[in-house]
Amino acid sequence: MIVREVFPNGVRLITEQMDHVRSVSVGVWLTRGSRHEPQEHGGIAHFVEHMLFKGTTSRSAEDIAQQVDSLGGHLDAFTSKEYAGYYIKVLDEHLSTALDVLSDLVLHPAFDPDDIEREKKVILEEIKMVEDTPDDLVHELFTQSFWRDHPLGQPILGTADSVQALTPHVLRSYFANTYTASNVVIVAVGNITHAQMRALLEPTFGALNTVGDAATEQPPAVVRHAQVRAKDLEQSHVLLGTSSYPQNHDDRYAAYVLNTMLGGSMSSRLFQNVREKRGLAYAVFSNLVAYRDAGQLTIYAGCANGAVRELVSVVVDELRGMKQPPPDAEVRRAKDHLKGSLMLSLESTSSRMSNLARQEMYFDRQFGLDETIKSIERVTASDVERVARDLFANSSLGATVLGQQSGFELSDKELDLG
DSSP, rough: EEEEEEOOOOOOEEEOOOTSSSSEEEEEEESOOGGGOOGTTTTTHHHHHHTSSBBBBBHHEEEEEHHHHHTTTTTEEEEEEOOOOEEEEEEEGGGHHHHHHHHHHHHOOOOHHHHHHHHHHHHHHHHHHHHHHHHHHHHHHHHHHHHHTTTGOOTTOOHHHHTTTTOOHHHHHHHHSSSSSSGEEEEEEESHHHHHHHHHOOOOOOOSOOOOOOOOOOOOOOOOOOOEEEEOSSSSSEEEEEEEOOOOOOTTTHHHHHHHHHHHSTTTTIIHHHIITTOOOEEEEEEEESSOOEEEEEEEEEOOOHHHHHHHHHHHHHHTTTTTTTOOOHHHHHHHHHHHHHHTTTTTTTHHHHHHHHHHHHSSSOOOOHHHHHHHHTTTHHHHHHHHHHHTTTOHHHHHHHETTTOOOOEEEEOOOO
């Protein structure tokens, strides 16, 4: 059973009781991410996430690590463009201690100046790591060009200059104005009761400050581009993409089915025609990314340096083909794949916790599994065709190529979707 409660200060608590498991997964989710940070402080949301693990006013970083390890638990965090998450998974018998650690970490960071300077070095290495990971870098380059000069197009990690410029005062000010009650969602799933979670969390999170800076969001404008960045690599990394739908769009389920058919499974058109039949790539897939007011559908492939033009031609042909009526059997297979993947993913308490948190942050409600499956089942072949015609309109396709491609260019005609 799923229970939702709002504390008097605005903190939201969602619980799902699962009596048949011994684990408990608890996440503290912040409805602010890198798109909400001040432009002059790029990367600050991610930096603060790091600093929360460097110690609190009563625990050192080593204390936190040793205490979680002694529970046999798993503690982690991440920052995305629209939210951040801090979560812990432990046996139900260790819940009280785990929540004490998690609450302390999120509510009472030390922001020690020496730790801040050390962590700058760590994050600068993380930025370099993206530069040395071409499949990550090509996605970053594409997004920066696709949503040029918009917060959604900026790197979550920030830049070397923006990270170096962060000061203890700036970090503490950002934390105080962002980690406030109205921005916090707590989700717990496992062998717990709602009353138990409320009793453990209300004394700490119920006293959280309610006043903070309001976030502003403007939808991004798409900049169609065809960029090539030369880099000494053994293969070229290609990313093609178009706009897609935001999180709450009525056609989101049809888009999920379309993506599965295009490149979201081993039987997908891209996997079969790019890899299996032509041997052009080892890795090839399509992906949907959705935010509150925008979305992307991207196709990634890594191929031989001399095969980029052929690869792009094959992908463009597949995108054109998606605008034709699809066979009912293919739609049926994609829907069954989606349903199976969803149900398997929700077998763990941590996955269910993450799913409930995202539903709360984007929809202010929870969707039951049966409701989601019915929404997938309602998608028809004509829905997929209609969405394909909407997303794959002519002049909608952008491209980024990363590799040994000095002098290489892609023409508008080669990216023409008809």
